[in-house]
Amino acid sequence: MARADVMVLGAGIVGTSIALHLAKRGLAVALVDRGGVGEGTSYGNTGIIEGNTIFPQVFPSSWKTLLRVALKRAPEANYHLSFLPQVAPWLAAFRAASSPERLAETATLMRPLFARAIPEHEALVGEAGAERYVRRNGWLKLYRRDRSFAGQARELELAAKLGIANVPLDAEAARALEPSLSPVFRHAVHWTGAMSVSNPLALTRAYAARFAALGGVTINADARTLRRASPHWRVDSAAGPIDANDAVIALGPWAPDLLAPLGIKLPFAVKRGYHRHFRPSGNAALSRPILDTDTGYCLAPMEQGIRLTTGAEFAARDASPTPVQFDRLMPAARELFPLGEPLEPKPWLGARPCLPDSRPIIARVPRQRGLWLAGGHGHWGLTLGPATGRLIAEMMTGATPFCDPKPYDAERFMQ
């Protein structure tokens, strides 16, 4: 039987970063996954480490947008009709959290985590020798309409107050940075401080290799076998049981698979998202990720090709893929950038693990001694993985946490 101080369940960017932070503090750590490191949601994201984020994604406030979504004409969102009754309470809570006052509150409560996103990645990138995957040239948000650019005024004002670097550009100046973009947009904001990666899977694997170099062990096992074997937590693997004093659930969208049998009900939902790689036509190239704000998709240069990622799809996590958003957005994407042939036969599907107030849970699980939870990072799991790893490792080892962890506790949903 293997014994560890801590077992971290889930080897996505969040679990791997936690395991690495714990190993750096001298703990014996087992990182458990039923698949390969980084092959879950963390495989397929847009690769933006966006320490610049101020406001979360919001529930649409305009009836026009809602109607477009309802009629399944919106490129940025899709839903399965049969899933709506199930997700309705979550959507109501998400909508309530999208009021201007609640958004301002979220921005304040999330800032300490976002402020640490880049420095914490920089530290791990350095230690893991993962430089080759990292770009430090920011990312670009494009606006086709004057009105949508004007809608960013509050965000830019807050960014100025908080000292978050950005440069508003006209189309010509943006095209000086990215000459392959067509001038179909009128404005852009260059968030200059953000990082991005050319291969999110390789980055997570590099962090896992660093964890292994520090003596950490990665084990193939099904985390759903987790149970208490007093006084420890136990998981079964093919090589026998693994026991640990503490267990951290970092299963991304699969966290409820473990929480529900333990009687822990938390309002997790998923915003599914797709990606597909395209060959750029001719000599076209991108040097950083781009968000086409008015259409609602991203283009990111990856080792595999230009990765096009979609917005949110509200559907059951395990329902069959329905990549209909591609049909709605491809004309706009091809108009903006000369995309050639797709490089895979079918799009990849992932599921962003989300909580309705757009804050993750990074906390001890109430009433379960030695059990911790880190999940619900939504649109920002890549960004916040290492900062989450540091925070929870500090909490677990009794060190002073770098920020107040209260906004990320689980009890806010357990009154």
Ligand SMILES: Cc1cc2nc3c(=O)[nH]c(=O)nc-3n(C[C@H](O)[C@H](O)[C@H](O)COP(=O)(O)OP(=O)(O)OC[C@H]3O[C@@H](n4cnc5c(N)ncnc54)[C@H](O)[C@@H]3O)c2cc1C
């Ligand atoms: C299209 C798209 C674009 C995105 N773009 C960005 C971006 O640009 N920037 C950003 O910061 N974030 C982005 N995100 C969000 C980000 O990818 C996620 O928040 C993040 O990957 C979640 O990481 P995680 O470690 O919590 O989950 P995961 O990466 O899903 O890891 C969970 C792990 O648990 C394992 N697991 C599940 N069940 C079991 C079990 N029973 N037993 C053992 N192991 C199990 C899985 O195999 C998996 O490896 C994007 C997401 C999508 C879908």
